[in-house]
Amino acid sequence: MASPVKKVLRKSPVLKCPSFGCLKGVPAVNVTRGCLHRCSYCYARSFPETPQGEVHLYDNLPQKLSREITSRRRLPQMVTFSTASDLFQPHPEILKITYLSLKVLLEAGIGVSFLTKGRISGEFWDLFAAYQGLVKARFGLVSLSLTYQGLFEPRTANPYLRLRQIERANLLGLEPRVRVDPVVPGLTDQPEEIFKLLRTLKNVGVEEVSVSYLVLRPGVIRQLRRELPNEVFVSLLKAYEGMPWCRIITSATTKLAKKNLREEGYRIFRQIGEELGLKVRICGCKNPDLPFEPCFPWEGSFKGKLKQAELFGTNITGVQTDDPC
Numbered sequence: 001m002a003s004p005v006k007k008v009l010r011k012s013p014v015l016k017c018p019s020f021g022c023l024k025g026v027p028a029v030n031v032t033r034g035c036l037h038r039c040s041y042c043y044a045r046s047f048p049e050t051p052q053g054e055v056h057l058y059d060n061l062p063q064k065l066s067r068e069i070t071s072r073r074r075l076p077q078m079v080t081f082s083t084a085s086d087l088f089q090p091h092p093e094i095l096k097i098t099y100l101s102l103k104v105l106l107e108a109g110i111g112v113s114f115l116t117k118g119r120i121s122g123e124f125w126d127l128f129a130a131y132q133g134l135v136k137a138r139f140g141l142v143s144l145s146l147t148y149q150g151l152f153e154p155r156t157a158n159p160y161l162r163l164r165q166i167e168r169a170n171l172l173g174l175e176p177r178v179r180v181d182p183v184v185p186g187l188t189d190q191p192e193e194i195f196k197l198l199r200t201l202k203n204v205g206v207e208e209v210s211v212s213y214l215v216l217r218p219g220v221i222r223q224l225r226r227e228l229p230n231e232v233f234v235s236l237l238k239a240y241e242g243m244p245w246c247r248i249i250t251s252a253t254t255k256l257a258k259k260n261l262r263e264e265g266y267r268i269f270r271q272i273g274e275e276l277g278l279k280v281r282i283c284g285c286k287n288p289d290l291p292f293e294p295c296f297p298w299e300g301s302f303k304g305k306l307k308q309a310e311l312f313g314t315n316i317t318g319v320q321t322d323d324p325c
């Protein structure tokens with residue numbers, strides 16, 4: 001069988017800033033276009049530029065990063081990985097490019113934040129240990145149920161491996177945070193499920209989680225219809241009945257779950273979080289009809305230098321928010 005990974009050359013600059021949500025002003029790096037994890041709810045899969053049936057690997061990414069770092073007068077203090085693909089996908093060539101790219105950035109003193117549902121192998125832990133103060137680890141984990149994983153994210157690392165990785169990140173001082181996103185209405189928002197998840201996260205050293213319900217886009221609905229058992233799909237869709245299409249982040253055709261349902265779910269998350277001594281943030285970008293809460297991972301602590309005001313305002317040392325990076 002032909003490899004699903006095709007090497008391509010990245011032509012456009014890498015260290016440029018997206019202008020949306022919590023990522024505003026922070027260069028976002030993706031090692032691939034498309035993602036081998038193929039989560040059924042992933043909206044990046046339906047981007048027009050995402051290749052179908054294969055994943056494009058930016059084979060020249062470390063060299064491009066290296067050139068941009070040496071040629072720029074001002075460097076970002078940090079970059080974030082994995083806005084449209086996971087950096088730890090199960091493929092040796094992808095992992096090699098991920099490793100070299102991280103190394104180039106860390107050796108230049110640039111902080112790195114990543115979000116993953118993948119398996120992190122030994123050489124990465126050694127790298128993180130060497131640059132402990134520059135790495136912020138975030139893990140996606142919505143449920144400990146293997147049934148959930150099998151249905152929605154079957155090619156990711158299993159939830160128990162992710163827990164061990166979170167624990168390891170905590171022991172290394174990477175201050176791991178967890179994104180509980182997407183909460184699937186009626187499936188992963190039952191109080192006992194939430195309690196089990198948050199208690200386990202607390203036990204492995206997590207201090208903060210950010211939470212958001214699944215948002216639907218036309219392409220995501222098509223994927224879910226195709227990839228979920230019909231009864232699961234039909235029951236999930238009921239939570240969105242009658243909701244209008246609206247603009248969320250960069251997409252004008254997004255549907256939120258019913259407001260009362262989200263409010264009740266978030267209330268339960270907060271209440272359980274409070275009981276366990278775990279900070280629960282609700283993702284403001286994906287809940288524009290609720291009071292805004294930022295849930296970015298770098299608040300206050302890349303070597304203690306970055307502050308929210310610096311990242312989002314003016315007078316920035318190193319991080320440029322107004323100009324293209």
Ligand code: SF4
Binds near residue numbers: 035036044117153
């Ligand atoms: S890991 Fe992230 S980018 Fe990859 S398919 Fe899943 S949701 Fe999409």
